[in-house]
Amino acid sequence: MRLLLVNFLPGILSQSDGKLDEQNGSVDQEAGGSHSDMLDHKNGHSKILKRLETVPDIKRDTSGITTQYIATGIVNLGAFAAGVCVAWSSSALPLFTSGQVEFPSARSEGFSTNGTHPKLVLTESEASWVASLLCLGAFWGAVPAGLISEHFGRKKTLLYLALPLVVSWILVASSPNVYGIYVGRFVGGMAVGAFSVGIPPYIEDIAEKHILPALVNYYHVHFACGVLFGYIIGMVQSTSWLSVLCASIPVAFFIAFIFLPESPTYLMSQGKQSEAKAAFKYFRGIDNDVDAEIKVLKEQIRSYAKNRVTFKELFSSKATLKALFVSFGLMIFQQMSGIYPVLFYAENIFKTFAISLNPPGAAIIMGFCLVSSTYFSTMFLKKVRRRVLLLVSFAAMAVSLGSLAIYYHLKASNLSESNTWVPLFTLCIFVSVYAAGVGPIPWLMLREIFPPNVRRRATAITAGFHWFLAFGVTKLYQNLVDMVRPGWTLCHFAVTCVIGIMFVYFFVPETMGRSLEEIQNEFNGIHKRRKHTHVIEVETA
Structure with missing residues (x-):
């Protein structure tokens, strides 16, 4: 009984901290190395020890397939938010151009009024800028997103993209003139473009080859679902409520995605092998041996670093x-x-x-x-x-x-x-x-x-x-x-x-x-x- 407690204690401590501790892993190896065969054949405690070396799983998934699908669905909430940004124009611009948008601010130049509340009215040209500036912002967000994710990590880059999206919806909802809406749409577009470049590599890093084609297509499915959601909430006929409902998506993305681990490929490229192994176990399940996959990943990283090209090349x-x-x-x-x-x-x-x-x-x-x-x-x-x-x-x-x-x-x-x-x-x-x-x-x-x-x-x-x-x-x-x-x-x-x-x-x-x-x-x-x-x-x- 004492020996089993010695074996379990380092793993339990590492799970409570949410990180892998290399020192604890070495203690596990020293304390349980001579009894590994007995544990494997008698009571299967080696599987529990392997599980305790990982970060907390989404569920008790032995194959990792379900975990990969759930993680892909969570990260593609960013694609869902991008689709909502696109559909917002279809629902909101008719309200702006018809002068049905109400603001509780004082009357000012550029507003029409119904005697109670001033209304922001956009011309057709201004409305086209409101719609298209999202894409211009996406252009400036897409090009550097790959380089940023390589230096700061796939997860951090995607996670912090929720911030400009929320800020953009606040600007759109609260701006008393069209220029604030311009800025809000451009800022939101930068996040949309970065999502289009940053989400697929993260999925490629966590997915197994035989399900990768299906998981990659999740981006387009979630984007389309976001468009549909944007059309549905357009039934409220209020730009303020539209912005609030749209802002809820990046908030949900941030809350859900923060619990997922960093990309194993990025961790391995930074020399964090123990954390990369833990991330692999998280996505592959407790019954799969990830050593062979880690070995292949190391070779790919070496080859990529050796044959890496610049934009000019x-x-x-x-x-x-x-x-x-x-x-x-x-x-x-x-x-x-x-x-x-x-x-x-x-x-x-x-x-x-x-x-x-x-x-x-x-x-x-x-x-x-x-x-x-x-x-x-x-x-x-x-x-x-x-x-x-x-x-x-x-x-x-x-x-x-x-x-x-x-x-x-x-x-x-x-x-x-x-x-x-x-x-x-x-x-x-x-x-x-x-x-x-x-x-x-x-x-x-x-x-x-x-x-x-x-x-x-x-x-x-x-x-x-x-x-x-x-x-x-x-x-x-x-x-x-x-x-x-x-x-x-x-x-x-x-x-x-x-x-x-x-x-x-x-x-x-x-x-x-x-x-x-x-x-x-x-x-x-x-x-x-x-x-x-x-x-x-x-x-x-």
């Missing part, structure tokens, strides 16, 4: 240049298809077509289609080739946008009566096929066409380019509508999708079922000769 390799060309091209046609204007201005678009269903309700239906398609896109990505999905997705998006543009022109010419299901059905098809192909595949291919030593920097550049394009398209959308009306604007987006089909057909390689070496050889112009099988006929007597 990204453009020195022919294969990397072609990979950047492919990733940039996909982002161009993804954004020029008009997906963010549709998400940012959903209610205004439905009002333009004067549908009988109330615009918030129509936006919720569209958001539900986005969530459903994003969730089921994982099955398509496993079974259907990337190029096929991209081609079909772009084609279906072009048809849906073109159909909506034709309907608008017919309605404007009084050749067709107003119909609710045409704009609702076409936009639901648009966001659904986008979520199944054009949305996730460009991000997925970043992991498939870039070598590990350049992947993080290439992802940061591509993400920054993505958000810069989103800013430009979202800001210019209102200008296009004012200049050429919504019908021709939709035609422009449809033509862009058609050009995207040609880009995919001629320039985008197939990556499904192919190794990185094969893809890099194709970029370098190296084609392996096919093996020919010679058949010799043997005549039988």
Whole structure:
């Protein structure tokens, strides 16, 4: 009994402190080393000792699979918060532009009044800035996020992003003029862009290879769920309550994420091997041996440090240049298809077509289609080739946008009566096929066409380019509508999708079922000769 207490005491102390104590671990080894076989075969106490060496688990998970899924869901609350930021414009801007926003402050210049409370009224141009500045802030947040996480840690970087998001919602809710809203949206956008770059690496670090594709897609699913949530809370028709409900998401993210351990890869890169082992045990469960995985991780870190490249060296390799060309091209046609204007201005678009269903309700239906398609896109990505999905997705998006543009022109010419299901059905098809192909595949291919030593920097550049394009398209959308009306604007987006089909057909390689070496050889112009099988006929007597 005394021997068992000696064995258990160091582990219990380390659990109460929440950290691994290397000195206690050595005492465990010395005190229980001679009896390890007896403990393994008789009463299984070695498993309990292994468990006590880890930080507290989410649940008593022996395989680690459930823990990985729960942890991925928690960290992707950041993606959920990003989706809420996007959907806020659809719900709030109609209130601002119609002058229904009330502030308990005194009357001042730039406010209209109903005799009791002053109201903040935005012009169409100011409203477009309010919507698009989120994407401009995301551009400035995405590019440095990778470098910051490498120096300060994946967990710390993601955890502290909740602060600017909360600050942004406070500014949006309390600002008496449009400039405070500008600042709030820009600050929130910086957090949104950093989330888009910082969340996927954390998931890659904690996930096992056989479930990594499913866990990586969680980002897009949670982002879509955030958009749907933003449309649903838009039913309250109050920007103050909208901001409060939106601010609750980053607060929940901070509270939940603070209990998760740091990325094992980051801990190992900082020389904290005991803490990295504890983090691995946390995510792999008490029944799995993590020594082999730690050994592989050490080799990967050495290789990464040896072959690490700078941003300038990204453009020195022919294969990397072609990979950047492919990733940039996909982002161009993804954004020029008009997906963010549709998400940012959903209610205004439905009002333009004067549908009988109330615009918030129509936006919720569209958001539900986005969530459903994003969730089921994982099955398509496993079974259907990337190029096929991209081609079909772009084609279906072009048809849906073109159909909506034709309907608008017919309605404007009084050749067709107003119909609710045409704009609702076409936009639901648009966001659904986008979520199944054009949305996730460009991000997925970043992991498939870039070598590990350049992947993080290439992802940061591509993400920054993505958000810069989103800013430009979202800001210019209102200008296009004012200049050429919504019908021709939709035609422009449809033509862009058609050009995207040609880009995919001629320039985008197939990556499904192919190794990185094969893809890099194709970029370098190296084609392996096919093996020919010679058949010799043997005549039988």
